[in-house]
Amino acid sequence: MLGKTANGLFWMYRHLERAENISRLVETGQRIALTRLESSDGEWLSIMQTAGVADGYLSRHDEVTKEAAIDWMLRSKDNPSSVLSAISAARQNARLVRTALTHDVWEAMNRCYMQVRERLARKVNERDLPAVIDMIKQHTALVRGTTQGTMLRNDIFNFARIGTYLERADNIARILDVKYYVLLPSVNSVGSSIDNVQWETILRSVSARGGYRMVHGNQACSVDIARFLILDRRMPRSLKFSISKIRDNLDYLASDYGLRHPCHAQVDTLVRRFMSHDIDSIFEYGLHEYLQDILAALAALGHQIEIDYRFYE
Numbered sequence: 001m002l003g004k005t006a007n008g009l010f011w012m013y014r015h016l017e018r019a020e021n022i023s024r025l026v027e028t029g030q031r032i033a034l035t036r037l038e039s040s041d042g043e044w045l046s047i048m049q050t051a052g053v054a055d056g057y058l059s060r061h062d063e064v065t066k067e068a069a070i071d072w073m074l075r076s077k078d079n080p081s082s083v084l085s086a087i088s089a090a091r092q093n094a095r096l097v098r099t100a101l102t103h104d105v106w107e108a109m110n111r112c113y114m115q116v117r118e119r120l121a122r123k124v125n126e127r128d129l130p131a132v133i134d135m136i137k138q139h140t141a142l143v144r145g146t147t148q149g150t151m152l153r154n155d156i157f158n159f160a161r162i163g164t165y166l167e168r169a170d171n172i173a174r175i176l177d178v179k180y181y182v183l184l185p186s187v188n189s190v191g192s193s194i195d196n197v198q199w200e201t202i203l204r205s206v207s208a209r210g211g212y213r214m215v216h217g218n219q220a221c222s223v224d225i226a227r228f229l230i231l232d233r234r235m236p237r238s239l240k241f242s243i244s245k246i247r248d249n250l251d252y253l254a255s256d257y258g259l260r261h262p263c264h265a266q267v268d269t270l271v272r273r274f275m276s277h278d279i280d281s282i283f284e285y286g287l288h289e290y291l292q293d294i295l296a297a298l299a300a301l302g303h304q305i306e307i308d309y310r311f312y313e
Contacts, residue, residue, distance in 0.1 A: 003310040007310060057069065084120045208228065240275050
């Protein structure tokens with residue numbers, strides 16, 4: 001496979017996953033704000049910091065407001081990680097690798113782009129926000145579904161999956177960090193009803209509430225929720241599930257090409273370092289510090305994957 005084809009697939013699916021994750025962060029910010037006794041527009045700075053888009057926003061705006069923050073994250077063309085920018089980038093990459101995709105995947109991607117562009121052509125008011133976010137999640141899921149159902153399980157599929165799960169792991173680490181470290185009102189709120197409501201909001205934001213209840217019942221507990229979203233290998237948006245899929249698909253590539261690269265050793269180290277501890281050890285170390293370490297490791301892994309596979313002919 002040409003390096004630019006591998007790169008196009010990798011980034012098509014990263015951007016697609018990013019678009020959905022940004023929309024989920026907006027939804028999470030909206031839900032968490034509703035649980036605060038004294039809500040402030042300034043809380044949206046924390047949401048943008050989580051998404052990694054705060055610096056760009058502050059360079060163009062004098063103050064943080066809810067309306068401007070949501071618009072920046074959903075539709076601003078000046079924000080390369082906005083939903084609209086990410087979907088546009090995913091479609092552009094899909095065009096570059098058109099011959100590597102099935103007809104169904106291309107059609108789903110194109111339809112996703114057209115629908116998102118139409119709905120985000122103007123600012124989204126608060127009343128329409130839930131419907132717009134649902135639309136984004138549905139169309140990105142359709143692209144993933146057609147990929148899962150129609151693509152040959154070869155190196156093309158592996159690069160698509162690596163891009164998806166690298167972005168997903170990054171997102172779940174960020175969304176957990178913004179809850180535990182930034183959005184919690186105070187240490188005194190830990191274990192309170194507002195704390196539990198916010199943790200349950202995190203479950204909803206990653207479509208994990210039903211799965212959590214199957215495993216842990218109806219009682220929302222911060223430790224159990226963190227364990228579920230970090231270490232449960234059955235939960236498709238957990239860190240452990242996502243990182244294991246990255247490793248699996250890198251292993252498939254190594255088998256296909258008969259060659260292992262530094263990224264293979266890097267992902268093995270990541271699994272040993274972060275996925276071999278229980279939740280009590282993670283909390284003892286510090287959840288914020290743990291998540292920040294994972295984010296740095298994931299960024300380094302993504303960079304190494306691009307280096308290792310850029311020159312395949």
